[in-house]
Amino acid sequence: MGTVVYYASLSSPPSLRLPTLTIVSSSQLSLSRRQVLEQVDKELAKGDERAALSLVKDLQGKPGGLRCFGAARQVPQRLYTLDELKLNGIETVSLLSPTDTTLGSIERNLQLAAGLGGLAAWRVSGFGPQQALYLSLGLLFLWTLDLISFNGGVGSLVVDTIGHTFSQKYHNRVIQHEAGHFLIAYLLGILPKGYTISSFDALNKEGSLNVQAGTAFVDFEFLEEANAGKVSAMMLNRFSCIALAGVTTEYLLYGYSEGGLADINKLDALFKSLGFTQKKADSQVRWAVLNTALILRRHEEARAKLADAMSMGKSVGFCIDTIEETIDEADI
Template identity: 30%
Template sequence: MRPRSTIEDERRRAAVRRDERTCGSRNWGIRSSSAAPPNVDFTSLESAVAKKDSDAVKEALNQLSESGWARKWSSQPYVSRRTTSLRELTTLGMKNAENLAIPSVRNDAAFLFTVVGTTGFLGILASQLPGDWGFFVPYLIGSISLVVLAVGSISPGLLQAAIGGFSTFFPDYQDRIARHEAAHFLVAYLLGLPILGYSLDIGKENVNLIDEKLEKLLYSGQLDSKELDRLAVVAMAGLAAEGLEYDKVVGQSADLFTLQRFINRSKPQLKSQEQQNLTRWAVLFAGSLLKNNQKLHEAVMSAMSKKASVVECIEAIENAAA
């Protein structure tokens, strides 16, 4: 007859073995049901963006798309121009659709009014100074407005830089820029145009996306209608984004200038009425893309506001779409 202690030891060992088998089966079940997604390698994409190599950026994004990650890249490759009315823009949700193509003078007027008003007020105060100071100081202060106007006529770029700096005091400034540039970025990505960089700095609000092939067509003046339509949609994306959110569009001047540059470099040349229709259609198409991908647009806005890199903005798009 075995001692009682030996029997109890064997029972405890058997219980431990049962627990080990049970835990092992449970752990196996957890691993099999929660497999981690494959790692995404951004090395090629980051290198291509750093080198400003548009072809390499395309190739890297195409590879990521084939691997099943960059699903939104070039997901809207087909664009087809058609006759578009102002009513369609209004129905889409564009505020003041009839004034979208009219350059805004809000920032310019506010800047000049502030300069003239401030110098006038200071001139009145300075006129109370004793003696000759009450004459010369107001005269010098009043001449500031004339100097500003003279600089604007001789070097418009300097005046625009000053107006741009002044515009930062508007409460909607940062949101407008982020919304505007995020729209260019997202629409270009959806249409399959490689993005090489972007900036939200004063005087540099732009998304760099023109690849080498398009640059050659632009320089030679041989931009065909298909490529013109794609570029027109991207060019009008910022205007469309502002038009969907605000009663007045402020940042459309550069966009309209860019679109006109594309039109001037296209073959065959468009008549005035055709140019007007192209502008309306491009705003409508871009606005539709933004409304249908609002979550993605907001994701890019958030990323840009945090000064994210191009690759990080692309990650924001794909993560929002997942």
């Protein structure tokens, strides 16, 4: 039997003033939550991030509402040593030095195939040295054009598409990586506004080769603080954990991380813009890694179900509802 919540309403004659009880079941409350989340999806689709965030905050912490939004239990913020991280099963070298061996291998194989194909074409067509030089210069020009005009987007699109098509491991890793970003953001009180799993997906949704796959957030509050030149400790903590959530998820699942180098570089750039010393940046990273890892471990089932939803391309509202349905109130 679901949870029952009682609301009092004065529907009796004014002279009696006797309250009547309206019984609202947990299934009705869930339906109301889903209706709000459907509206959140509509606002995000229109690009009205403030309206979407307002809807979520209105339902935050209410019975049958969004119990988990911004409700994650966190570790105290202080300087944690590397030994303390090791005691919690975290090796920072394996976590913070991601190398994408899958895409690296695909790139090398493509280069080899291109070289062999060019050699075969040269022999079959009977190209002379001058023609071969012109062909090489043409390919170099296209490669340079991609780097300058699309920030390497065409090459990334090709390599990423091959990775998702022929490597199930790579495909699964990307999904779990993005589910980590999504879950940590939501539990820390930052609303995700959309996600893409592949570069091709990003191209279809954004219409630009310069946009890579990933999870986007309603971050106007952070941007307002950043533009003012002063980011609050709370906001910095949230985004430090969100930035490291992908690599941390991979580390917890596979024992090492491959993707997420761009996330780490962006976090480093933020620290530099705020004038952090290396010691202060290291302290922030160690706390964020430990905090993120413990949250992810506590809510492993929610991350797994969220990853399933994201693999099917479900909406942000559906993904949020999946988190709320999975996490028990006692575990928040």
